[in-house]
Structure formats: C-alpha cells, structure tokens
Amino acid sequence: MRDTSPTRRIWRGLGHAGFVILLALATAWAATALYIQLTGPVRIAALVALGLAFLAILILRFQKRRHAWAGFAVAVLAVGGWYQTIQPRQDRDWAADVAHGVSGVVAGDQVRLSNVRNFDWTSDSAATPRWESRSYDLSKLESVDMLTSTWGDPNIAHLIVSFGFAGGEHVAFSVEIRRESDEVFSSIGGFFRQFELVLIAADEADIVKLRTNYRGEDVHRFPVKLDAAQRRALLLRYIAFGNELAEAPVFYNTVTANCASTVYGLVQVIKPDMPLDSRLLFSGQLPEYIDELGGLPGDMPMDQRRKLAAISAVAKTVQPGQDFSGLIRGQ
Secondary structure, three states: OOOHHHHHHHHHHHHHHHHHHHHHHHHHHHHHHHHHHHOOOHHHHHHHHHHHHHHHHHHHHHOOOOHHHHHHHHHHHHHHHHHHHHOOOOOOOOOOOHOOOOOOEEEEEEEEEEEEEEEEOOOOOOEEOOOOEEEHHHHHHHEEEEEEOOOOOOOOEEEEEEEEEOOOOOEEEEEEEEEEEOOOOOOOHHHHHOOEEEEEEHHHHHHHHHHHHHHHEEEEEEEOOOOOHHHHHHHHHHHHHHHHHHHHEEEEEOOOHHHHHHHHHHHOOOOOOOOOOHHHHHHHHHHHHHHHHOOOOOOOOOHHHHHHHHHHHHHHHOOOOOOHHHHHOOO
16 A cells, blocks of 8 residues: 655655756756857757756656666767767867967976967957067976956955066966956866967967056066075966976866966976865965965964055057066066
C-alpha cells in the first residue's frame, strides 16, 4: 500500500523541489555556455534542444523519477562533453593591443624580451602599434611597483606590476584577457571560456598612459618593498609565465585566472606562505593586503598612502617627448 502520510508527502515534495532547482540551475548554466560559445542558427538550434530536454526531464520527474535522473545524467554528459571540446588557441584574429604576448630569453644577468608593446595611443581605442624587442640587465634592477587601476567600483581594480632599472627604464607587466578583434570584455563570458589569457609587457607610456589619459581610470602606484633577490625572482617568474603561455595557451577566468589571482601565483615565488585572502577577488583592496603583509615601505596610514600613490592627475600633464615614467614618480 502506498504511503500517503503527511511526512511522506512533505519529503516527496522536497525531493521534487530539490530536483527542479538542480535542473533549473544546470539548464541556466548550459544555456549561458551555449549562448556565449555558439552563433547564428547553430545557437538557436542548440538552445531549442536544451529547452526541449529541460521540459522532457521535468515531465519525467513527476511520472518516472528514475527515468528523470537518467535523462538528467545523459544531458549533463552531452553538454559536458561538448564543453570539453572548447580549447584555448593561439591562432585567432586577435584585437591589436593583445595580438602578441611577451616571451623572453635569459642568459646570466641579460634578459631579452620579445613583443614588448609600445603603442602611441590617440584615444582609448586607436593607436599607432609598435611591438619591440628590448634588453635588460638584471644586475641593474632597482625597483618594483604595483599599479592599480579602477574605473567604477573602487573594490575592483586592474593590476599592473612594473620593474624599474638604473637609468630610469621601466617595463610593466599586465595579465589581461586576450580578446578577438570583434569581442568586448564580458565578466560573464570570462566564466565560460570566451577569452584566452595573455601576458602583456609594455612601456609605461603605453599601458599606464592608456588608462590615465584616455580611459579616464583612477591609477595609483605603490612601490613594493623587495630585496634584490626577490625583485630578480619575481621578474624571472613573469618571463617564465610569458614563455609558458606562448607554449600552451590557457583560458582567462573571471575569478580563478584573472590579473589579481594570477599575480598571487607569481608572487608565491618570493613568499611561498602568502595567505589566501578575499582581497584577491576584490582587487581594489590589494594595497591594504600587501601593506598588512609588510610589503609596502614606510609606516603610514593607508589613506595617506593612497593619496601619495595617485598618479592620474600628474599623468595627464605629461607632454609628448617628456619622460612619462619619471614624471609620474615626481622626478
């Protein structure tokens, strides 16, 4: 005899509700992935098929529960199998500013970087492109700066790490999304393998000036307290990371493989016990995190540090031909 007691009905109702919620969440994820990855009639056909599968599994749930779980498993395997076929590539039609990632060769103290970006920007989307090879002497590496750039929410920032050498030369590294020529950034797309990851090395008059002068972003420069061995180790790790991406591309991910989380992995070279912290997600708060770890020189309140670190206003006064890197450092 079928159990129709109130307790049994409650548990059955909860079971149905849980299954429907799980099915809805899985369908929403699959629909987003299909919408981002596919285009045209193929996208429409795939979304229609997904909708029909959702309805079929939902109906089965209230008729033959075991068949519903089997249908759900088949759908998950089908979508998951398709999703695993999406692999990162090097040969797409890239946007001009991310057309090349940096790579390097190290011989003793001598470093030779290929594809250092030195664009002459005339607006936030137009520039005269220049990709250069540059050489650096590690024995003359004198400083490391962390630059944060915000454009709306002060808790979310793009992170740039710049290395300074005797004589005033600087090279800045930025972990960025590698967009195709017809793509724009999407934080949602960043969860669904829409973009590859690229390491850009650039002149500060390119990568910093773009943000201060043309994008209108709020940029701060924080000198980082590292000794000579740590500075060298961090720069070499950046070069190795660029070489790794040149050999085997990887996808950008909005949370797990972005500018801040990737830099965390790089910095572990000099501080292996660096603790995880929520401010790796809220990257605008990274200076506070680094300061608490003793990574910023001197002893002053953070609000004073931020005031001294602001460079956007000064950057906008730099004229063509002037030393951009020197002037944003008050030199």
